[in-house]
Amino acid sequence: MSEYAKKFIKKVGIIFCISFVGMFVLLCLFVNLRGRDSDYDADEELRPDTEEMAGPEEESSGEEEEADTPSEEELLAQDWGLRITTRSRMDFHRVLLEDDYSHFDGHAADSRLDEKFSFAYPTNLYHTVEAEASEEDGYYSVSFRGRDNGALLLYSQERQEESADPLEEMYEEDRDTLTEAETLLHLDTVYVLTGFEDDRTMEVYKVVKADEENLYTMVIKTPVPEKEDARTLLSFYTEYLYRSCGFSGSSKEPRSYVEFLRGDD
Numbered sequence: 001m002s003e004y005a006k007k008f009i010k011k012v013g014i015i016f017c018i019s020f021v022g023m024f025v026l027l028c029l030f031v032n033l034r035g036r037d038s039d040y041d042a043d044e045e046l047r048p049d050t051e052e053m054a055g056p057e058e059e060s061s062g063e064e065e066e067a068d069t070p071s072e073e074e075l076l077a078q079d080w081g082l083r084i085t086t087r088s089r090m091d092f093h094r095v096l097l098e099d100d101y102s103h104f105d106g107h108a109a110d111s112r113l114d115e116k117f118s119f120a121y122p123t124n125l126y127h128t129v130e131a132e133a134s135e136e137d138g139y140y141s142v143s144f145r146g147r148d149n150g151a152l153l154l155y156s157q158e159r160q161e162e163s164a165d166p167l168e169e170m171y172e173e174d175r176d177t178l179t180e181a182e183t184l185l186h187l188d189t190v191y192v193l194t195g196f197e198d199d200r201t202m203e204v205y206k207v208v209k210a211d212e213e214n215l216y217t218m219v220i221k222t223p224v225p226e227k228e229d230a231r232t233l234l235s236f237y238t239e240y241l242y243r244s245c246g247f248s249g250s251s252k253e254p255r256s257y258v259e260f261l262r263g264d265d
Contacts, residue, residue, distance in 0.1 A: 142154070
């Protein structure tokens with residue numbers, strides 16, 4: 001082989017090696033950048049559910065510590081055995097299973113509460129749970145609230161005056177207050193209404209029951225879902241709470257989400 005041919009082959013080999021090394025370096029840089037992008041996206045996706053699960057070793061300002069101090073209403077809810085996992089955003093996929101709920105027996109928690117004051121409540125949906133007890137006024141309540149979205153799940157028991165008969169008056173007032181109010185049930189001792197607040201951003205479902213001693217109320221208030229599947233989840237959730245409520249008058253047991261979709265009673 002001539003000397004010229006040897007030099008030519010040597011140059012081609014050097015160029016090939018340099019090109020191969022360059023391509024390998026570029027490939028490594030590309031993979032590294034993609035990995036960083038993936039980590040960032042995952043952090044963004046997880047942040048809504050983990051931002052309030054900081055450990056005790058993390059430093060916090062005095063204002064944050066003060067804000068984390070339970071209120072009297074939150075402490076009473078704890079005394080009554082009400083427990084939830086604080087959530088920063090509502091996701092109705094967390095209320096599809098029986099294990100997603102706990103049961104509250106009001107009379108067992110506080111003898112001043114009637115045996116009718118019992119209900120199921122979601123343990124992984126709301127941001128806070130509070131309880132109120134005023135023996136002087138005869139008013140007791142449990143309320144679950146979402147974070148910064150106006151969502152509310154409220155149960156209350158209020159002593160009736162002997163001469164009072166407020167049920168019909170409350171029914172008419174609720175019908176006048178709610179937009180597109182729809183009556184689902186209206187009897188002498190109980191009514192069920194659904195509708196929207198004036199700005200149509202909040203959907204309201206309300207049950208009111210009266211007996212000789214007390215007036216009981218259940219209110220479910222949630223932001224109006226934008227997607228159809230979210231509306232289906234909300235409908236199931238509402239029905240589950242209604243059937244689980246001790247004063248709603250429902251004669252049917254709560255059903256699973258699969259039974260709800262199939263239409264099985």
